Amino acid sequence: MTRTRSIGRRLTLLLAGVAALLSILSWGMVSGLARQAAERTQDNVLAASATAIAETLRSEQGEVRLELPYSAFSMLGAIGEDRVFYHVAAGEEFLTGYANLPVLDRPRAPGTVLFDTGTFDGEEIRIASVTRPVLVGAEPLTVSVSVAQTRSGVGAISRELSRLAALLSVAFFIVAVTLSAIAARTSLRPLNEIADAVARRGPSDLRPVKREAPEELAPLLSSLNRLMERLAQSIRRSEDFIAEAAHRVRTPLATVRTQAEIALRSVEASDERQRLRHIIRAVDESSRSAGQLLDHATVAYRVEDLARDSVDLADISARCVAALEPTAAMKEIRLILRTEPAKVAGDAVLLDNALRNVLDNAIKYSPEDTLITLAVTADAAEARVSVCDEGPGLGDCPAEHLKERFRRGTHTEGIVGSGLGLTIASDVLRAHGGRLDLGPAEGGTGTCAALVLPLL
Template sequence: MIGTGSIGRRLTLLLAGVAALLSVLSWWMVTGLAREAAERTQDNVLAASATTIAETLRSEQGEVRLELPYSAFSMLGAIGEDRVFYQVMAGDKLLTGYDDLPALSDTPAPGQIAFDTGEFSGEAVRMASVSRLVLAGTQPIPVKVTVAQTRNGVGTISEDLSRLAALLSVAFFVIAVVLSAIAARTSLRPLNEIAAAVSRRGPSDLRPLHRNAPTELAPLMSSLNRLMERLGQSIRRSEDFIAEAAHRVRTPLATVRAQAEIALRSVEDESEKQRLRQIIRAVDESSRSAGQLLDHATVTYRADDLARVPVDLSELAKQTAGGLEPTASMKDIRLRLFTVYAQVAGDPVLLENALRNVLDNAIKYSPEETDVTLRITTSGTEARIAVSDEGPGLGEGPAQALTERFRRGSNTQGIVGSGLGLTIAEDVLSAHGGRLELKSAEGGTGACVALVLPLS
């Protein structure tokens, strides 16, 4: 299956992208609010300073008099180390201050405060201006007080707050990414639990899956349950088909063989007898192949859902050898058993099937009036069932290649076989964590096949 990336990673990246966007947006908003707050603070301080100066204006002997209060300029120092400029105009006459201080674009009405931004002495300044009517003699004289301050302090405060906002935004982003990863993992936990519940099941466990899951996963669970139901039905049909096919094949073949043997006894012509013998041989090969194909299918099915029960190998060897005793007696072959107690954990049906195929091969390939030896030994954590015969051996080529399906040795001509016996044994041992060892006897006469299994 080709992977298309992790859902959790995608979800985390998506949430991280949202967090990054929110972090940038929050930094931009905080920076803007900080600058606006600093500028508003400067405006308030400038307005308070100009108002304080305006309140000290008085009339004396028909002239406007002014004493600059210290507090009017000390409050401006709270903003930062900025330069301060001022100008007090009584009508068109400069009372005090900088005569070249730029005028505001809008002249404030009496009692009102106006603000403006300009440039003075090569620096940007913020100005606040307030006007007032002062009665000097018999006529009121309009007096305008203007206070200006450079903007370096406001910029410094804005930069400090912007830097702080950036640090907070980065911290927010990091925390958001961590929480996004946790949220993605938590959100996907029900899906992982469902996958774990399915993976823990054996191949034959096709019961419906019942778990508490979010609503979004309900269609997946429903589809999975329907799939398992269809798969169970398919497996049952396959098992029934295999069993029925084996029965359907074996029964007609047995009938054909019986009729061929009857015909063999009744004909006199030697060529006819030879043809009948070939028919009987072909029937035997077909019947054996059908039986071993069924055995192989059974092994494949049971190996996927392996039973683990204590199995006494010595008792298993005695039962298997007893079942094949009539076949060995027909060739005057003596079965010799040397067993010790050895217990393994496994499926007794599969282990009996593997041993029976190995022992049947030894009997089938051995000459008449010879011995087939079955010996059980233990070494460390392993048990070994070695089956030795006095037949033609394993032939030329690598011995392990004989475990391939339908693969037979080069010296098996004239002997009925399907090439599945060692394949079945190899599959059974692999399912039990064991191995099959093949070797020819010294001198090329005889073979030794060993079934090695871990002791329980």
């Protein structure tokens, strides 16, 4: 699997990038607005100051007179420590103030305040200018009043606000990144939940995933389900194939065996008899393996839709013992059965199958002339069918491995087997909510296999 970058991280980074962009944008905008507001404030104060001065204009003895009001200048100190310049001119004639102040000479209606930016004495200034006609004698004379101020106060105010805005933007960014991380994790949660649900499933659970999924995940989920369905179908098909194959092999094998037995009876020469016996044994083993393959397929098929009938393990045990007694007898093995009633819920065919495989195993691996004890017990919650032999034991292979398909123990040389028996038993028990315990027999060299099932 090639891993690309995590969606969550990518989402978080993307959102953080957006947040950073927005933070910078908002900082720039707030700074710009702050500058504008400060400038507007200065304009207003300058306009008020110029207007206040213009209001004192009057004519006396044919001369324009004015009196700078104290407040006109004291209000200019409100913005900051800025230098103040002013200029009053009647028509072309300079009246008072700073003669060199660059004043506006744009035409304008009396009473309207004009603003301009310029430099004076090496500093940037803002000028507000207002005109008023004053009647001198019979002639109306246009008097212009300009008040100018340097802009360091405005600069200081907007710098301070800009700094504040920067702090706010950083705070906003941090909050946004935190929220982005949370949002990314939250929106990815359904994905993780589905992944967990799939991961939690048993190895052969191929049922469709039925789960509430967000719209975006629905295609993924349905593809997954389709894939699982196809997989299940293909597994079923191969099981069918195996069952079919096993069945088809078994029938001719039975014919071969019968013919071989007939031949055995009619043949006198001992080496030929020996050869025929070999054939019969090989045919037996083949037929057994085919039977087990069939069993395995049956188990796989029936487990999918497990029946839950009330089954008494004592009955099944008795049937099994009866069925396998002849095989055991051939090896001079005695089967001892001890039962007590133990009812479980399950599929009688499967349970029979499982027990037969375990018992068959025990017979197969036991030396001649030994005992195999089959005991059915029940305690508070569990029913137990234990099959104990006097064989060579499990060897050093861990018990769990023996339950795997086609896996065989270390003491199996010379014995024909498919390695499917314990797998079948184990699968059946797991499907019933039980387990197969393998361990050494108490006080002996043998092995105990116990089928453990929950009681009804």
